[in-house]
Amino acid sequence: MPISRLPDHPSAEALRKQAKTLLRYVRAGVPEALAMVEEFHPRRPSAPKLADAQLVTARRHGFPSWGRLMKHLETVGRYTRSPHEVPATDDPATEFLRVACLTYGDDYPGRLREADELLAADPGLATANVYTMAATGSATPLRAALAADPSLAAAQGGPFGWEPLLYLAYARLKRPGRYAEAARILLDHGADPDAGFLWDGLPSPFTALTGAFGGGEGDQPPHPSGLELARVLLAAGADANDAQTVYNLGLGGSWSDDTAHLELMLEYGLGRGDGGPWRARLGHELASPAELLSEELATAALRGGPRRVRLLLEYGVPVDRPGAHPAFGGRTPYELALLHGHREVAELLAAAGARRPELGELEAFAAACMSGDAGAVATFGPEVLARALAETPGLVNRAAEHGRPDVVRLLAGLGFDVGHRERSTPLHLAAWNDDVDTVKALLELGADPAATDDDHDSTPLDWAEYGGKRQVTAYLRMTYPGLM
Template identity: 70%
Template sequence: MPIHRLPDNPSLERLRKQAKTLLQYVKAQVPEALGLVAEFHPRPPETLRLSDAQLVTARMYGFASWPRLKEHIGAVKRYSRSPHQVAPSEELPEEFLRLACLTYGSDYPGRTEEADELLARHPHLATASIFTMAATGSADALADALAGDPGLARAQGGPYGWDPLLYLVYARLKVPGRSVQSARLLLDHGADPDTGFLWDGLTSPFTALTGAFGGGEGDQPPHPQGLALARLLLEAGASPNDSQTLYNLGLGGSFSDETTHLELLLEFGLGQGAGGPWHALLGPTLQSPRQLLREELATAALRGGPRRARLLLAHGAEANGLGEHPAYGGRTPYELALLNGHTEVADILAAAGASVVLDEMDAFTAACMRADADAVAGFGPYVLERALARSPELINRAAEHRRPAAVRLLAGLGFDVNHAHRATPLHQAAWNDDVETARTLIELGADPMIKDTDHDATPLGWAEYGAKHRVAAYLRAVAENRGPVHG
């Protein structure tokens, strides 16, 4: 049996109850429970005790023993932070830091600008504490403070319970000050280049590197001096096998085929070694360095990144390696590239030895996504009918992957340009700042006033929230040309 995935923010009490339930089921001779014992207990006893059930529970989740599982849960609790849930403070230094830094949960438009305004009204905030000195890049004041007390470099405090280096790399001030010099000062005085936290208990660390690079599901901006900060951190010993950085700039958020971050991480050993201190601390809940490369190649195939694919293959990524994230659906990179119309990536993978035989429905999908009208016609009406019934979201996928020709072909085949798969194709184009696909959808009859099912927002609302300026301007012009809607 495969090892199970430990739930995020795990509860020791819940796991204790799970072990007790397992013990009860074994005593009742429930076949599934007996199978678990046979699979995961190294020496199954004739009579199972609670300690044996706890061992089986631990090994189910990839831990060698119950004490190791308890240690893991203690580490999660120790490093867990929930910055997005911190309430406003009447203390100005605390409120300044609360507003100045990314939280990955409450990063609404204009939030960090409020911190800029607060600092403009109260300039003394820049040097009010070791944490505000770091966030504002006040290198001279920071040098004086650290000379008096080097231990401040590892102090934890402020609204998020972070150390100074985290406030520095997660701050997004309009004028970041001398951030690189400030980071070097902190590192020289003992700051940990691998410092980080577990966001709301999730076991993918938000490290200092993560903060420097930004990105993510909200398309958070990088630090203004992010690349220089990232290099400094890596030179100081930060692990390049940083799963959250890779997610934020890969599978999470809008995608581009930019490779700068990958080149830097690969230069310092991404995909190699034991995984760094976070991997040692969190054990089987984090992917191995080799698996991180598999995930990245799968992402390049899924989202259409030929430059990324070439770079990763050149650094040892396996052409047929499987990514573990549910978004990949158990597909190889080659399958993902074909099924999403990324022919250049598919050709790169084929040249590296990848191959697959697609079934009829997958072959039809691949033809649609690469906008091959002749191939689509060759499948006949029965396959089209099945596709319309089983996969009405294909047109959403085409929009998500910036494929206006595929959108046009699918609409002509009868796929609904307003299909709401949580959001509509036009929402996807808006979030990608993809004017060409948005224009194609509008020409095909997409409704610019339709709202998504999660946030009750129009495509223009998505564009404005995500600061997607080009498509926002286009959608505003569309709205103006439509005129008022009555009834």
């Protein structure tokens, strides 16, 4: 029975109920409950008590004792913040900070523009308090404020209960500030370079470094002084094993094979050490440094990033270790590269000694399709094609998501439906990636621009507009004015 990770928003009360339910089932002789006790209790008690059920519950979630599990929940509670749920306020400085910073949940189009407008209307907001000084990069007044009271450098406050360094790192204002200098001033006065928070209780900390780099599922923009600010933080001792940054600029956002952030993080110790203060606080809930690099190699194989693959292989990342994220499906990097048609990546991994996987018939067919090799696809014959059409209709969605208009056309010619819906259509995926070429290919092949997704009842244009995908937004508006 595998270790089960804690759920999102872990609750002490829910875990207590879980332990009580387990005890009741054990006493009733339920086989699954007895098996759980057999596996996770160091000795099988003859007359189990609540303490035994609590111990099993803790060990099932990877904690050695119930006390350690409860201490973990206290840590999560201490660092949890939900910036996306903070309501608007009439206080000008507080409202300015609320809309000036990324929240990773309420970053709607125009939000940051509201902050610029507030600041333009009242320039005094920039120096209203230590938090607005940090958010605007107002280095000179910040230095004076901290000279008068150095404790302000680490004081939590403002709308999100953050330290000033976090407001600095997550601010996205149009007017340029002296951010690197302001960050150094804060750090010189005692700010923690590893400052961060747990977004809505999730176990991957959003640190100042995370804020500097941006990215993520909403494709949040980088800080205007991103790399410079990141270097300041790392040079001051921020741990480079930043799981959320790796996710935001890898698996969690629109893909780019850029390596600038990885090169900087590797320079300062990504993949080495003990994982820093956040792993000390959260333990196994955070990936180890070595696991972070394996996840990144799997991501580069899945998404098609030869530059990243070369860089990671130079650092000796094991080539055959599967990534742990569900998106990888337990596949090795080599399998992922083959199944998604990334030939160059597959060749790099093979040259590095990766074991060639044995693909099933439908997997081999998908690999041939995703590589765009019509000749190889033809060798499978009509029976395999019929099975693929019936069992893997989402292959066309995969091609669209990975920016392969050539593969989309190949699949459409084989009979795949370019409007196939897997919660969203291929056109939604291409629109979210701001991929005009794939959007054009899908539309030429008959994709419906008015199709809506299952979750938000939104069209591809709605997706593009919400995500700030300017190229696709402009193309769809021009081509289909009736959708507006």
